[in-house]
């Protein structure tokens with residue numbers, strides 16, 4: 116590397132430093148099964164290009180499971196129906212592959228749980244926000260809930276994606292750290 120290149124690299128580092136140390140707003144939510152079993156957590160981090168969602172799950176049935184953001188900040192067992200329908204402030208239909216879609220609460224892929232009954236998924240979506248002042252905020256109107264379903268989401272069938280029962284739930288409320 117030439118001296119000029121080193122100098123440019125240093126200048127870039129110094130210029131970026133104030134931003135590199137600014138902490139992104141984040142919120143971590145525990146998720147529980149209907150019998151109270153700890154099934155992991157989801158961490159929401161507000162980035163410039165959208166909301167980053169990182170799910171770390173355990174103690175779940177092997178296979179693919181739909182994951183959605185539902186409209187109420189309520190997780191009453193055993194059926195978690197209190198979480199209501201999918202979060203849908205934009206008034207669309209269900210499914211990432213639906214031409215009339217998608218709900219704000221729809222996520223781009225299913226959660227895959229392996230033979231060890233654990234799994235992880237990460238998404239960055241520009242149609243959700245952690246900013247409580249935003250109309251598509253997961254904290255708007257008292258918050259929302261993250262639901263894991265028994266079956267995978269077919270990404271098309273309105274309004275549920277044929278995802279079956281709700282097997283785990285986490286209440287999404289503040290405060291954002």
Ligand SMILES: [Cu+2]
Nearest residue numbers: 182183262264
């Ligand atoms: Cu759902």
